[in-house]
Amino acid sequence: MLEIKNLHASVGDVEILKGVNLSVNAGEVHAIMGPNGSGKSTLANALAGHANYKVTAGSVTFDGKDLLAQPPEQRARAGLFLSFQNPIEIPGVRLDHFLRAGLNAVNKSKGLEELDVLKFDRLIAKKVKVVEMDRAFARRAVNEGFSGGERKRSEILQMAVLEPKLAILDEPDSGLDVDALRVVSEGINELRSPERSLLLITHYQRILSYVVPDFIHIIVNGRFVRSGGKELALEIEAEGYDKYTEAAGAPAGE
Amino acid sequence: MTTQNIPVSNLDQYIAAFEGLEQNGAAQDPAWLRQLRLDAFHRFTELGFPTARRGNEEWKYTDVGPLAKTAFQSPASTAVPVLDFQSVQPFTYGGATGNRIVFVNGAYSESLSSVARHPESLTLAPFSQALSLDGDLVQRHLGKNADYKEQAFVALNTAFLHDGALVHVPEGAVVEEPVLILHLSADGKDTVTHPRTLVVAAKDSKVTILESYGGLADGAYFANAVTEIILEPGAEVRHYRMQRQSEQAYHVATTSVTLSEGSSYTSVALDMGGKLTRNNLNALVAGEGASCVLNGAYLVTGRQHVDNQVIIDHASPHTTSRELYKGVLDGRSQAVFHGSIIVQRGAQKVDAKQEDRNLLLSDHCEADTRPAFWIYADDVKCAHGASSGKLDDDALFYLKSRGLDEQEARSLLTKGFVHDITATIAHESIRAHTEAAVSGWLEKL
Numbered sequence: 001m002l003e004i005k006n007l008h009a010s011v012g013d014v015e016i017l018k019g020v021n022l023s024v025n026a027g028e029v030h031a032i033m034g035p036n037g038s039g040k041s042t043l044a045n046a047l048a049g050h051a052n053y054k055v056t057a058g059s060v061t062f063d064g065k066d067l068l069a070q071p072p073e074q075r076a077r078a079g080l081f082l083s084f085q086n087p088i089e090i091p092g093v094r095l096d097h098f099l100r101a102g103l104n105a106v107n108k109s110k111g112l113e114e115l116d117v118l119k120f121d122r123l124i125a126k127k128v129k130v131v132e133m134d135r136a137f138a139r140r141a142v143n144e145g146f147s148g149g150e151r152k153r154s155e156i157l158q159m160a161v162l163e164p165k166l167a168i169l170d171e172p173d174s175g176l177d178v179d180a181l182r183v184v185s186e187g188i189n190e191l192r193s194p195e196r197s198l199l200l201i202t203h204y205q206r207i208l209s210y211v212v213p214d215f216i217h218i219i220v221n222g223r224f225v226r227s228g229g230k231e232l233a234l235e236i237e238a239e240g241y242d243k244y245t246e247a248a249g250a251p252a253g254e
Numbered sequence: 255m256t257t258q259n260i261p262v263s264n265l266d267q268y269i270a271a272f273e274g275l276e277q278n279g280a281a282q283d284p285a286w287l288r289q290l291r292l293d294a295f296h297r298f299t300e301l302g303f304p305t306a307r308r309g310n311e312e313w314k315y316t317d318v319g320p321l322a323k324t325a326f327q328s329p330a331s332t333a334v335p336v337l338d339f340q341s342v343q344p345f346t347y348g349g350a351t352g353n354r355i356v357f358v359n360g361a362y363s364e365s366l367s368s369v370a371r372h373p374e375s376l377t378l379a380p381f382s383q384a385l386s387l388d389g390d391l392v393q394r395h396l397g398k399n400a401d402y403k404e405q406a407f408v409a410l411n412t413a414f415l416h417d418g419a420l421v422h423v424p425e426g427a428v429v430e431e432p433v434l435i436l437h438l439s440a441d442g443k444d445t446v447t448h449p450r451t452l453v454v455a456a457k458d459s460k461v462t463i464l465e466s467y468g469g470l471a472d473g474a475y476f477a478n479a480v481t482e483i484i485l486e487p488g489a490e491v492r493h494y495r496m497q498r499q500s501e502q503a504y505h506v507a508t509t510s511v512t513l514s515e516g517s518s519y520t521s522v523a524l525d526m527g528g529k530l531t532r533n534n535l536n537a538l539v540a541g542e543g544a545s546c547v548l549n550g551a552y553l554v555t556g557r558q559h560v561d562n563q564v565i566i567d568h569a570s571p572h573t574t575s576r577e578l579y580k581g582v583l584d585g586r587s588q589a590v591f592h593g594s595i596i597v598q599r600g601a602q603k604v605d606a607k608q609e610d611r612n613l614l615l616s617d618h619c620e621a622d623t624r625p626a627f628w629i630y631a632d633d634v635k636c637a638h639g640a641s642s643g644k645l646d647d648d649a650l651f652y653l654k655s656r657g658l659d660e661q662e663a664r665s666l667l668t669k670g671f672v673h674d675i676t677a678t679i680a681h682e683s684i685r686a687h688t689e690a691a692v693s694g695w696l697e698k699l
Contacts, residue, residue, distance in 0.1 A: 049654075049655070051647070051651070071654070072651060072654040072655050073654040073657050073658060073659050073660075073663075076654070076655055076657040081655075084655075088646070088648050088652050090649055090653075090667065090670055091670060091674070092670030092673030092674060093667065093669070093673070097666075098656070098666065099656070101656075101666060102653075102656030102657045103657070105658050105659065106657040109657070141670070162656065
């Protein structure tokens with residue numbers, strides 16, 4: 001489903017990703033773990049198409065098509081979703097209005113039915129339950145005045161509505177207390193399916209005991225330095241990233 | 255004539271029009287009104303039109319030269335077109351109310367109006383009826399709030415004051431259904447109308463006023479409106495305004511509001527039309543505990559020019575004002591916001607806040623914001639904020655990452671930007687209609 005080959009990306013003049021290779025098949029969950037500044041968020045944003053993250057070399061195909069040639073909205077319509085680490089506040093724009101516009105843009109591009117307000121209302125009433133929120137939550141302005149936990153729930157809710165093929169979750173666990181972590185994790189698990197792949201980016205092992213990955217990759221200084229099964233998480237939990245960062249030199253900066 | 259003004263170059267034309275008015279039925283008006291017109295006309299000839307020259311702060315950014323040079327004609331009274339309600343629907347806030355008074359080319363349209371005469375709750379009447387039936391009330395207030403002695407456009411309006419709308423809400427009355435006052439210009443080119451409105455909200459009354467201006471024909475017509483609103487003690491007036499003149503039109507509107515003790519006034523204005531729009535909103539907060547909220551959004555594109563001049567005069571202690579204006583500018587448009595707050599001597603514990611925010615959708619538009627404070631009391635709270643900026647790139651990316659294209663993302667963010675203004679409209683269907691008007695504007699960009 002996703003093929004990343006020798007991906008190099010820069011922010012401004014600083015190269016952050018220095019040759020990332022990754023192959024993700026349908027239904028797989030890949031966790032990407034690494035210390036602060038290793039390039040985790042750069043990978044997420046470069047895949048989603050943020051203009052500040054410039055790909056300087058390498059290739060990415062998604063469903064056999066060149067992903068990097070597509071503008072962000074086309075990537076989204078093709079089924080790629082990014083759950084943002086720090087999603088931005090959009091005052092004056094209701095979450096449900098925003099989501100209906102997004103879903104209809106995706107549906108329209110696929111020749112599917114666009115949902116009117118009533119149909120979407122029924123859909124969102126169902127989907128808010130995935131993150132244990134009520135309907136009123138989706139009537140609030142996007143992220144405005146949201147707590148850290150509400151922001152993460154909102155991102156997972158968006159994923160639940162858009163039903164992407166590939167979801168890149170950029171630290172969905174950061175800043176969450178135990179209860180919120182459980183809700184967010186269960187929300188993610190509910191969306192796991194044989195057709196949907198997940199790239200779960202995290203600093204900590206904690207979430208991986210809820211959302212159990214098929215593969216774990218350790219990223220340090222812009223490169224994957226080790227890949228393995230879910231047991232790798234426990235090793236990181238016990239030993240930290242030190243032995244990798246020392247081997248790789250200074251961190252690349254996020 | 256003051257040095258800040260230019261003399262009326264086509265004075266003969268104005269004199270002819272003034273004399274024409276007297277011959278066209280206005281001679282039947284009461285003597286006091288004829289005298290008021292005459293005084294105002296004299297004053298207009300003395301004042302002339304204001305100039306955009308340096309030093310004339312109030313008109314520095316807005317050039318009314320082309321307007322001053324045009325020989326506008328009064329619309330021929332025989333040419334008032336017959337309209338059905340359907341054709342004026344876009345200007346009626348969705349046709350939401352049965353209390354409405356409609357003027358077409360300055361003339362009262364009986365067929366489009368649905369006026370009211372309920373002495374215990376509401377009087378809504380054209381001056382042509384009110385001058386005989388409510389003569390004392392009209393005489394007591396008309397021309398007393400909007401200052402024709404200093405403001406040229408008010409003088410011009412008052413000089414040609416003949417018909418207009420009276421809204422009177424008697425003491426203690428609560429009018430649930432909004433009152434619509436609609437002024438339409440139906441034949442475009444080079445005609446002038448002087449819409450006039452008088453609202454008197456008696457002690458402890460409540461009313462919602464919808465004031466709407468629209469053009470049914472293209473062309474460089476000129477609407478020069480004056481609205482006077484009097485709030486007696488404890489009265490509550492919500493005033494929603496919408497201006498959708500044709501793209502070639504000149505629209506000058508002066509709204510003078512006088513607030514007595516414990517009264518509250520809310521104004522939410524939406525300006526979308528006009529080639530040149532100038533709004534003067536003057537609130538005299540003249541009673542303890544009175545408060546006003548003055549909000550507005552202006553949406554301009556092409557070569558449109560919109561200028562909002564808001565003066566809040568806190569003449570009494572313990573009064574508050576909140577002012578939020580937001581502009582969306584595209585093309586080569588220009589917007590001016592000049593907000594003045596005056597706190598009179600002895601007006602302690604005044605709490606005033608003013609904000610003007612502009613969203614620039616193109617590189618060629620220009621927003622000029624000028625806050626001004628004259629504070630003659632020492633125990634007051636006054637704050638202001640201003641900004642101009644483009645849409646946020648990260649916000650655009652966020653929306654696109656969910657599948658919205660550039661146009662959809664910009665439109666949704668822009669609607670969100672204006673939302674704080676429309677959200678202050680208390681009446682749900684009026685708010686929905688106003689939001690729909692904003693969406694309609696955005697779709698045409």
